[in-house]
Amino acid sequence: MYDIAIIGAGIAGSYIARELSRYKLDIVLLDGENDVGNQITMANSAIVHAGFDAPSYKLKGKFNAAGNIMYGKICDDLDVPFKRCGSLVVAHDEFEMATIHDLYKNGLKNGVPGLKILFKDEVHAMEPNLSEDICGALYAPTAGIVSPFELCAHVAENAVDNGVTLKLNHMVTAINKVDDYFSITTADENIDAKLVINAAGLYADDVYEMVGEPYFKLLARKGNYFIFDKDAGSLVNSVIFPCPSKNGKGILVSPTVHGNLLIGPDASPVDKGDVSTTGEQLDYIKANALKNCPALPFKKIIRSYAGLRNTPVADTFTTTDGDFILEESPVKGFINVAGYESPGLTSIPAVAHYVVEEIVKPLIPNIESNPNFDPKVRPHLRFEELSDEERADIIKKDPKYGKVICRCETITEGEILDVIHRNAGARTVKSVKKRCRAGMGRCQGGFCSPRVVEILARELNCSLDEIMYDQQDSTYILAGQTKSAKEEA
Amino acid sequence: MIKELTCITCPMGCQLTVVDKNDDGNFEVTGNTCKRGPKYAINELTNPTRVIPTTVVVRNAMLPRLPVKTAEPIPKGKIFDAMKVINQVVVDAPIKSGDIIIENLLGLGINVVSTKTMAKC
Amino acid sequence: MIYDVVILGGGPAGLSAAVEAKKDGAENVLILERDRELGGILNQCIHNGFGLHTFNEELTGPEYAERYIHQVTDLGIPYLLNTMVLDLTDNGDLKTIHVINEEDGYTVIQSKAVILTMGCRERTSGAIGIPGYRPSGVFTAGTVQRYINMEGYMPGKEVVILGSGDIGLIMARRMTLEGAHVNAVCELMPYSNGLVRNIVQCLDDYDIPLKLSHTITFIHGKDRIEGVSVSQVDEKMKVIPGTEEYIPCDTLLLSVGLIPENEITRNAGVEMDDRTNGSVVGELRQTSIPGVFACGNVVHVHDLVDFVSEEAVLAGKGAAKYVKGTLDTNVTFTTVNGNGISYVVPQQVAMKNVEENVTFYMRVRQVFKDRVVNAYIGDQLVATKKEKKLLPAEMVNFKIAKELLAQYPAGEIRFVVEEAKK
Numbered sequence A: 001m002y003d004i005a006i007i008g009a010g011i012a013g014s015y016i017a018r019e020l021s022r023y024k025l026d027i028v029l030l031d032g033e034n035d036v037g038n039q040i041t042m043a044n045s046a047i048v049h050a051g052f053d054a055p056s057y058k059l060k061g062k063f064n065a066a067g068n069i070m071y072g073k074i075c076d077d078l079d080v081p082f083k084r085c086g087s088l089v090v091a092h093d094e095f096e097m098a099t100i101h102d103l104y105k106n107g108l109k110n111g112v113p114g115l116k117i118l119f120k121d122e123v124h125a126m127e128p129n130l131s132e133d134i135c136g137a138l139y140a141p142t143a144g145i146v147s148p149f150e151l152c153a154h155v156a157e158n159a160v161d162n163g164v165t166l167k168l169n170h171m172v173t174a175i176n177k178v179d180d181y182f183s184i185t186t187a188d189e190n191i192d193a194k195l196v197i198n199a200a201g202l203y204a205d206d207v208y209e210m211v212g213e214p215y216f217k218l219l220a221r222k223g224n225y226f227i228f229d230k231d232a233g234s235l236v237n238s239v240i241f242p243c244p245s246k247n248g249k250g251i252l253v254s255p256t257v258h259g260n261l262l263i264g265p266d267a268s269p270v271d272k273g274d275v276s277t278t279g280e281q282l283d284y285i286k287a288n289a290l291k292n293c294p295a296l297p298f299k300k301i302i303r304s305y306a307g308l309r310n311t312p313v314a315d316t317f318t319t320t321d322g323d324f325i326l327e328e329s330p331v332k333g334f335i336n337v338a339g340y341e342s343p344g345l346t347s348i349p350a351v352a353h354y355v356v357e358e359i360v361k362p363l364i365p366n367i368e369s370n371p372n373f374d375p376k377v378r379p380h381l382r383f384e385e386l387s388d389e390e391r392a393d394i395i396k397k398d399p400k401y402g403k404v405i406c407r408c409e410t411i412t413e414g415e416i417l418d419v420i421h422r423n424a425g426a427r428t429v430k431s432v433k434k435r436c437r438a439g440m441g442r443c444q445g446g447f448c449s450p451r452v453v454e455i456l457a458r459e460l461n462c463s464l465d466e467i468m469y470d471q472q473d474s475t476y477i478l479a480g481q482t483k484s485a486k487e488e489a
Numbered sequence B: 001m002i003k004e005l006t007c008i009t010c011p012m013g014c015q016l017t018v019v020d021k022n023d024d025g026n027f028e029v030t031g032n033t034c035k036r037g038p039k040y041a042i043n044e045l046t047n048p049t050r051v052i053p054t055t056v057v058v059r060n061a062m063l064p065r066l067p068v069k070t071a072e073p074i075p076k077g078k079i080f081d082a083m084k085v086i087n088q089v090v091v092d093a094p095i096k097s098g099d100i101i102i103e104n105l106l107g108l109g110i111n112v113v114s115t116k117t118m119a120k121c
Numbered sequence C: 001m002i003y004d005v006v007i008l009g010g011g012p013a014g015l016s017a018a019v020e021a022k023k024d025g026a027e028n029v030l031i032l033e034r035d036r037e038l039g040g041i042l043n044q045c046i047h048n049g050f051g052l053h054t055f056n057e058e059l060t061g062p063e064y065a066e067r068y069i070h071q072v073t074d075l076g077i078p079y080l081l082n083t084m085v086l087d088l089t090d091n092g093d094l095k096t097i098h099v100i101n102e103e104d105g106y107t108v109i110q111s112k113a114v115i116l117t118m119g120c121r122e123r124t125s126g127a128i129g130i131p132g133y134r135p136s137g138v139f140t141a142g143t144v145q146r147y148i149n150m151e152g153y154m155p156g157k158e159v160v161i162l163g164s165g166d167i168g169l170i171m172a173r174r175m176t177l178e179g180a181h182v183n184a185v186c187e188l189m190p191y192s193n194g195l196v197r198n199i200v201q202c203l204d205d206y207d208i209p210l211k212l213s214h215t216i217t218f219i220h221g222k223d224r225i226e227g228v229s230v231s232q233v234d235e236k237m238k239v240i241p242g243t244e245e246y247i248p249c250d251t252l253l254l255s256v257g258l259i260p261e262n263e264i265t266r267n268a269g270v271e272m273d274d275r276t277n278g279s280v281v282g283e284l285r286q287t288s289i290p291g292v293f294a295c296g297n298v299v300h301v302h303d304l305v306d307f308v309s310e311e312a313v314l315a316g317k318g319a320a321k322y323v324k325g326t327l328d329t330n331v332t333f334t335t336v337n338g339n340g341i342s343y344v345v346p347q348q349v350a351m352k353n354v355e356e357n358v359t360f361y362m363r364v365r366q367v368f369k370d371r372v373v374n375a376y377i378g379d380q381l382v383a384t385k386k387e388k389k390l391l392p393a394e395m396v397n398f399k400i401a402k403e404l405l406a407q408y409p410a411g412e413i414r415f416v417v418e419e420a421k422k
């Protein structure tokens, strides 16, 4: 019997698990995928928003700026690439300037530090590649960019380091409330827990309906993106938002923390699970991004992708009002962390603290601190960032760091072995890519993926065709051996 | 009879025209750059052949497959039969480029040879 | 120790360049290769079709490579395997090469001259932005070539190939021989990007349809690829509505072009040419940094290895001359790609370094029939090369004798495709 079961190992579930591991509790973190952070947390804009857009009366307004301020420390502790590059909301006319003034005022209410309204010249001095038509902007120095993959993997790693049990490939299909605990059904086993935290992202409504009467519904809204080669990464220095409208935040242009450039997202309702990109939508993004950044080199695009927002539908389910749902549900002991859309990534440090301290703690009498809690993960060594001397040193200690596997990003075998053998470690080609960038570069794994497959097979002690690209069994890479398995020595 | 063919003997890929005025097997070939062209064209019309480059299973080498080829072109119609035979073969390193891997493939009088030197390891 | 010539990359370009530099008097030559063996991309190209020009024999890739590897070992040229070059810096007379490997760790090598022979890489799916899902089962043709030929694994059984580059064509046959079924090869352009001989012996032989003016408009399958939507395009390469067809498959191969691998070159500050994606080079493949040479696919993508070896001999000569102090640096001619030509290599010619003739390599922009390529200096016609057929997929090599060029004043040599004069 676990004290707490958390369903969903995206950033919400993983972070809450890690915060709970500060206490002496038996915690299990369940996810249906074979890696943590493999749904919404993997495909988003990766921006640590300053926090001026959500109204202050909403949870979003309350937690955004608060989460943002915590990012420096958590990314230090968890060794996650993070950069406070600032953001600009740009205006093309007086009408938009009025919106910018409103955002400024709202930002002050939300406690966003350092906000400043810039004149045309100041904008272009900061960002010489922006359109000449831009007449002013709202500058938010605290906005930043993060690697959401690494953040989620390291948070989960740290949670496991501190005693949380992580069970991947555990899709929850039913939940029964039995007396004062819950019995959770997964394909392989039943798991019992006194409390359940539902952090199932886009499927949080479905999971809740396993125990309670529906009171919120989640709508999948797709956002498409393009990633550009690092050659184009310095086109802008900060995150560039258009002026928001009824339709949302609009198409942004942003550097990524690893030096690429990203544009997107649009927003269109789709079926859950539909992460396909469409030609028209991709064209729409290009056209809109060009309005603010006319010099975008579309020839340098190396990847497109799409992510799904988990937007709570406010109309029919009045309690949500398009806000985060963070509460003990009508079913006692069952806590919903749902409708957890943007700025969910940014808010999570503050939200997790709130969920643990304000929602969970009151439900568990006599909770004791975990004296062994260590907020830091073992440092991740990134070969490319080392000085010449450090490189020489590390290869001397571990020759595997002398073997480059991904030539685009200069990722060594040592780094790949490290991410495989850590807690919450990598098991698939994609999970290696998410943790240490092998395959993220301009050749998109053309060169390194066969080598990564080989390393995974060797380390996990299986044959090459057992290694998956992503989801278990369905995303095989190799279909078997040539010469119909004549091998046997 | 008139036939247009692309000579595949070398990457020049000459466009050949073959004329057999009396349909008596006296072929006249034009369009070639070198004398291999006519030879190819006539072969292609009478008994088309191809070299097959492929692999066999190798043990104790740096890699699990050894590249091989038929030492001479074999009749096109025999390609898949040949693959069946080649797929059954297992060899052990060390192997030198040119070593005979299969003798007298399908009784055609043509050998399958290794195209790479692989040390034992 | 200070080397005379260090070669970055042990493919056919690197091997020939090393051999030539050594023969021409460079004493301490060293080859650096990141892979576990010499030979470069040829190790996975197990098909025949290499070396007809050079050896008058039809060799497979590994056989061709082995001939040069023997020359390298016979001349006692040392090489380091599993050694990755990270950076090249120019300190005037000496170049510094930063390398790593498992045995020696991080080391710095110094050399008077350097020859860049890092080859090229394949363009990828993201780069061409096909809409749809991003499932497993989408590979570049070269990756699959490596899986099948070297590792002995099949990626799937039902195959569609996008792009008619040579590697894609070769793999269509290779996968068919290994028991897969290739449904179609789709090519956006109205002509193939591969050699005609490969269409004949890789597609026609096995009744694999080549769909020209077709592209993939959607990738289906959330986890593993399940199929592709294929549509016809018009002359402007816009999809023609209503022509869409669904082809089921479990594997998609991309053979949509190669890009020279020039990270090291760019970081070193070598002047680049947007048309080739390689460095600007002279007749002996000297780059804008004195003492740095480049040849092979890193300069421009070659379709035939024979021309790679030919070009590498020039670079080897150049490097040896540079080390001996006999390389002339006065550029006589620059070259220009005129009408119908997309690029010309070399971009510069220093006449004093030329022995008997200069071979200009170029590619045409589209398919031409019965045209000539003319070389002009000013408005004077210098030389003409007749071609029955000019294809973008097939590099044109245009040889002009030194004596002929020497008759003209310094300036620009312009290459154009024109109607043949009767």
Ligand SMILES: Cc1cc2nc3c(=O)[nH]c(=O)nc-3n(C[C@H](O)[C@H](O)[C@H](O)COP(=O)(O)OP(=O)(O)OC[C@H]3O[C@@H](n4cnc5c(N)ncnc54)[C@H](O)[C@@H]3O)c2cc1C
Pocket: A007, A008, A009, A010, A011, A012, A013, A030, A031, A032, A033, A036, A037, A038, A039, A040, A041, A042, A043, A044, A045, A046, A047, A048, A049, A170, A171, A172, A173, A199, A200, A201, A202, A203, A204, A207, A222, A223, A265, A307, A308, A309, A310, A340, A341, A342, A343, A344, A345, A346, A347
């Ligand atoms: C297009 C887009 C752009 C965004 N941009 C930003 C941004 O720039 N800044 C920002 O702060 N936020 C942004 N967000 C929001 C942010 O990404 C999300 O708030 C956050 O990632 C949600 O995390 P999660 O853990 O709730 O969901 P997820 O990451 O989806 O995690 C839910 C997990 O639950 C698992 N699961 C679901 N059902 C079951 C089940 N039945 N059994 C077991 N496991 C189950 C899933 O496998 C999944 O791993 C963006 C979101 C989107 C879609």
Ligand SMILES: Cc1cc2nc3c(=O)[nH]c(=O)nc-3n(C[C@H](O)[C@H](O)[C@H](O)COP(=O)(O)OP(=O)(O)OC[C@H]3O[C@@H](n4cnc5c(N)ncnc54)[C@H](O)[C@@H]3O)c2cc1C
Pocket: C008, C009, C010, C011, C012, C013, C014, C032, C033, C034, C035, C039, C040, C041, C042, C045, C047, C048, C049, C050, C051, C083, C084, C085, C086, C117, C118, C119, C120, C142, C145, C166, C167, C261, C264, C295, C296, C297, C298, C301, C302, C303, C304, C305, C306, C308
């Ligand atoms: C799949 C394919 C099929 C082909 N088929 C034919 C054919 O049928 N007939 C024909 O004549 N030609 C063919 N070609 C063309 C010919 O093989 C190539 O043009 C030729 O191999 C290019 O030689 P290269 O030395 O420039 O490059 P490569 O062979 O690519 O060699 C480059 C070498 O440099 C090494 N390297 C790169 N970067 C570094 C670094 N940073 N540090 C250390 N080492 C490095 C690489 O590992 C590699 O070994 C084919 C080419 C390809 C790609």
Ligand code: SF4
Pocket: B007, B008, B009, B010, B011, B012, B013, B014, B032, B033, B034, B035, B036, B037, B038, B040
């Ligand atoms: S005729 Fe000669 S030159 Fe022409 S393709 Fe055939 S072998 Fe090559």
